[in-house]
Amino acid sequence: MGPASLDFIGVTKRYGAVTAVDDVSFRCEAGSLTTLLGPSGCGKTTTLRMIAGLELASEGKILIDGKDVTHLSAAERDVTMVFQSYALFPHMNVLDNVMYGPRSSGIGKAQAAEMAREKLGLLGLSGFESRLPSELSGGQQQRVAVARALVLEPSILLFDEPLSNLDARLRRKVREDIRALQKDLGLTVVYVTHDQEEALAVSDEVIVMSNARIAQKASPRDLWNAPANLFVADFIGDANVVDGTIASVAGETAVLDLAGASVEAPARGLTPGPVKIAVRPDALRLAPLEAGDAGGLTGTVRTASYLGKHMEYEIETPLGELFITAPADGDEVGVGAAVRLLPKGHGIAVIPQ
Structure with a gap:
């Protein structure tokens, strides 16, 4: 399946009396990279988890390529997530980590290995198949996590603060790798960060969130040159x-x-x-x-x-x-x-x- 569009229509998420996401609507075009940016507690990670199906919306609709997935579980959505912690299996080597998704889906071992090697090659990790996660650098672990997310070719790929565990120089290199991969493969990516520079560097569009709502949705250049309100002007740059x-x-x-x-x-x-x-x-x-x-x-x-x-x-x-x-x-x-x-x-x- 190819890259998909994503629509949020009046989506709200409540935890008891707390509203984590409040009447949020936006569209991500197929093949684009959209970043959810904002301070801690603004609702960006909850929004990402609702896309993945790890949280279900209290109100509103979520559409993937026009299909209503609001009440579908994570397993029923063609979406994968790269977590902040990478979540690699420490006892498995690189190839087995990347093969895990296809094998769990019932794909044979030989075909799963071929799929995994292809994605590892795309990410410059050919030759690392037999290494354990503990034998890799932080940037290499991040790329293994991306390969594992890509191996089933999801319609939407999600990143949750993917660079937060890397040092400043490596952050710049890995974000460039992610952006290049997204463009080369035409992926639909939704990316969460609190880092303004990171958001401006990788995105087609940035959604700035504040207090569970969208403060502004715009291209990086428009966000910088034409802030919509006081919060965005103060938060960006x-x-x-x-x-x-x-x-x-x-x-x-x-x-x-x-x-x-x-x-x-x-x-x-x-x-x-x-x-x-x-x-x-x-x-x-x-x-x-x-x-x-x-x-x-x-x-x-x-x-x-x-x-x-x-x-x-x-x-x-x-x-x-x-x-x-x-x-x-x-x-x-x-x-x-x-x-x-x-x-x-x-x-x-x-x-x-």
């Missing part, structure tokens, strides 16, 4: 959320007044008046405040931290304290310095809600 004013609107462009600094940004359907504005840390450039400078946004450097490839600054301004990043290859601005903050032409967005 360390944005500075400040008070400003839309001074005027011409077509789809607004002229914003940020404590005397004039900045253009998409109007997003808003009209002149007070507004909340998201300012990304890299949206403003620091320049020395020279005698005679007038207008614009000015501030004083309160902290300066060197992080190798970039600097991080806390700047006291009329808008409040702003978190600003700058390339580390430029001149470092010292604590106490008076600066002007000049817009770079990106990373500033009005917040419609």
